[in-house]
Amino acid sequence: MATIEKLGLSQNLTTLAYQSIKRYILEADLDEEARLTEDFLSDQLGISKSPVREALNSLQTEGLIRIEPRRGAYLRRFTVKEVHDLYDLREVLEVHAIATAKIAPELIAELGSSVERTRNWLKARDKVRHIEEDTRFHGAIANASGNSELCHVLSNTQNKIWLFRCKTYNLSSSTAPGAHSTILEALRCDDRNAAQAAMRDHIRLVRDRLIDHLGGRSIQNQ
DSSP, X not given: OOOOOOOOOOSOHHHXXXXXXXXXXXXXXXXXXXXXXXXXXXXXXXXOHHHHHHHHHHHHHTTSEEEETTTXXXXXXXOHXXXXXXXXXXXXXXXXXXXXXXXXXXXXXXXXXXXXXXXXXXXXXXXXXXXXXXXHHHHHHHHXXXXXXXXXXXXXHHHHHHHHHGGGGXXXXXXXXXXXXXXXXXXXXXXXXXXXXXXXXXXXXHHHHHHHHXXXXXXXXX
C-alpha cells in the first residue's frame, strides 16, 4: 500500500510536496471518492498547508485532481469521450516521435532492456512497476525525438491515463511485451513505417479495450 513519506527541511517544499502527492495518487489506487484534504496531506508530509495548497493547485492544472471548495481534492473523473481523446492524442504524439526519433544503438539497447523488465514485472504481477516500465519504454522513444514539448505533453497524458489504467490493469497488461517487441524489432531494422504501424495498433488496442470495459461503469459515459 502506498504511503506518503514525511519531507525534510528544504528550500523548495512546494516542489517536494507536489512530487510526493503526485506519486501517492498515482500509486495508491485511490477510490474516486477518496478525499485529499490539506490537513491530511500536510500532516502526512510533516509540513505546513501552504506548500500543500500550491502543490494541489498544480495537480489540478495538470488535470489529475479536482478541487472542491471547503471539501478538499478528489481524483479526476474521466468521461468515455475524454478517455478516447487522451488515447487519440497519445497516438498522434507517439507516432510522430517514431518518425523523428534518433535511432541510435543506445536507444535500441535501452528499449530491449525495457521489454525484458516488462516481461519480468508481468510475471511477478507487480502492477505499479509494470505500468512504470511501460511508461518508460514509450518515454524513451519520445526522448529520442529531441522534442521537449512533445515529451512534456506525453508525460502529462500518460499520468492522466495512469489514473484509470491501474483499475483496468488486467485488460491489456499481457499484450505490452509483445507489442513493445514488435515496435523494437521494426526500429532495429530501421523500418519506421512498420514501427509507426505497430505503435498505432498497440495504442488503439489498449484504448478500445478500456472504452469497451469502462463505458457506463467507473467512467461516466458522457
